[in-house]
Amino acid sequence: MAEVVANGVRLHVQRLAPAGGPRPDAPVVVMLHGMVIDNLASFYFSLGNALADAGCEVVCYDLRGHGKSERTPSGYGIANAMADLTALLDELGIDRPVHLVGNSYGATLGLTYGVEHAERVASLTLIEPPFRIEGLGEEMARSLTQVLAAISDEEVEEWLAFSAGRAVGRIMRSAQSLLRDTTISEDMLATTPFSPDRLRTLPVPVLAVYGGNSEIIEQGEGLANLVPDCTLVVLEHHTHMVLREAVDYLRELLRWWLLRRDEPIPVHEFRGGKTFELADWVLNRTVPTDLNAERRAAEATPAGATSQAPAASGASAGVSGES
Amino acid sequence: MTMQDTRRPADPALDALDTRILGEVAEMLREVIGEEYVVDMEITMDTSFNEDLELESIEFVTLADRMRVTYGDMVDFVGFLAEMDVDRVINMRVGEVVRFIADSLRAHEPAPGA
Numbered sequence: 520m521a522e523v524v525a526n527g528v529r530l531h532v533q534r535l536a537p538a539g540g541p542r543p544d545a546p547v548v549v550m551l552h553g554m555v556i557d558n559l560a561s562f563y564f565s566l567g568n569a570l571a572d573a574g575c576e577v578v579c580y581d582l583r584g585h586g587k588s589e590r591t592p593s594g595y596g597i598a599n600a601m602a603d604l605t606a607l608l609d610e611l612g613i614d615r616p617v618h619l620v621g622n623s624y625g626a627t628l629g630l631t632y633g634v635e636h637a638e639r640v641a642s643l644t645l646i647e648p649p650f651r652i653e654g655l656g657e658e659m660a661r662s663l664t665q666v667l668a669a670i671s672d673e674e675v676e677e678w679l680a681f682s683a684g685r686a687v688g689r690i691m692r693s694a695q696s697l698l699r700d701t702t703i704s705e706d707m708l709a710t711t712p713f714s715p716d717r718l719r720t721l722p723v724p725v726l727a728v729y730g731g732n733s734e735i736i737e738q739g740e741g742l743a744n745l746v747p748d749c750t751l752v753v754l755e756h757h758t759h760m761v762l763r764e765a766v767d768y769l770r771e772l773l774r775w776w777l778l779r780r781d782e783p784i785p786v787h788e789f790r791g792g793k794t795f796e797l798a799d800w801v802l803n804r805t806v807p808t809d810l811n812a813e814r815r816a817a818e819a820t821p822a823g824a825t826s827q828a829p830a831a832s833g834a835s836a837g838v839s840g841e842s
Numbered sequence: 843m844t845m846q847d848t849r850r851p852a853d854p855a856l857d858a859l860d861t862r863i864l865g866e867v868a869e870m871l872r873e874v875i876g877e878e879y880v881v882d883m884e885i886t887m888d889t890s891f892n893e894d895l896e897l898e899s900i901e902f903v904t905l906a907d908r909m910r911v912t913y914g915d916m917v918d919f920v921g922f923l924a925e926m927d928v929d930r931v932i933n934m935r936v937g938e939v940v941r942f943i944a945d946s947l948r949a950h951e952p953a954p955g956a
């Protein structure tokens with residue numbers, strides 16, 4: 520496992536390159552995953568290998584506290600996330616401007632990095648970024664508190680113990696511990712509001728992608744209205760989970776954005792939604808009342824049946840899902 | 843199982859390569875998972891990463907990293923994974939990965955009589 524100590528924190532990093540190595544002028548792409556119920560695997564399997572195979576030099580890393588990176592007790596504010604990324608690029612010896620690709624809260628981190636360190640950024644791809652000038656930190660903190668509440672009651676514990684399975688159980692236990700044992704929620708409150716003036720002069724091209732059915736779609740319009748060079752792509756019928764739902768199109772879109780932007784933008788065709796192994800109610804912050812009903816019923820009768828969490832649509836700002 | 847067996851190359855040398863790689867990948871899997879339930883589990887070509895091993899996606903990342911270190915540039919894992927999504931990866935059976943590695947290694951060996 521590749522580990523890099525950056526800004527005093529041990530970070531898990533995966534570097535991906537095409538067979539035979541990247542060309543010297545290959546775009547360097549750095550992926551920023553979403554918060555709490557996410558890690559580098561979501562980008563590794565969706566865009567990471569695909570873009571490396573197309574010729575890019577790709578860096579996926581687990582944000583502090585996530586995946587296999589060190590879980591510090593504190594230091595989850597956006598300022599530290601910026602310092603972690605700068606130190607990581609320095610440690611990896613990457614001095615060319617990078618193409619940042621962020622999902623959900625990772626996209627908010629990318630936008631902040633573009634504003635504060637434009638000289639190190641070649642472009643920004645923001646997938647479903649929660650974006651507002653005022654109150655973003657409060658919204659993030661409230662969202663995380665609600666997620667913790669949603670995954671903390673007895674029904675959830677029973678479901679985790681008997682029905683969730685090992686992979687989902689590990690993700691949920693890790694999320695519970697991150698929210699309970701670190702200062703991540705309160706650290707969100709220290710988020711400095713975006714400066715509209717600095718966004719209006721952002722010297723970096725931005726590709727913003729939202730799902731047409733996302734709860735935060737209107738925030739994308741606010742972003743596109745402020746940033747001078749912004750390509751806004753709305754994928755109809757998709758949700759906040761668009762990285763999982765429309766991976767084939769996003770691979771095509773990113774290859775266009777990074778490697779052949781002089782050509783026409785690829786046209787999106789809806790190819791149906793996806794179901795998730797991770798309980799969507801976590802992202803919805805509402806535990807279904809019948810979470811354990813099927814298993815209890817199965818126990819009461821001789822025929823064995825396993826329970827599965829009911830699927831629901833919807834998402835919460837900044838919290839991304841991965842199984 | 844039957845289908846996979848019929849698709850296996852008839853050359854016994856290739857079976858030996860498959861067998862060797864299966865053993866190596868199984869050992870890496872036991873280390874990556876690091877839990878009691880896999881210590882005595884028989885890991886075969888037909889073992890599913892999802893249903894049998896209940897592998898978390900980030901554990902597959904660690905496995906791929908170890909395989910990359912073990913087999914080096916002769917095996918293009920980036921190309922192998924580039925067109926799959928996470929569900930496709932996790933729903934693979936161990937044999938699919940083993941065969942990909944074996945085929946890649948075989949492609950780098952000089953052809954007989956060449």
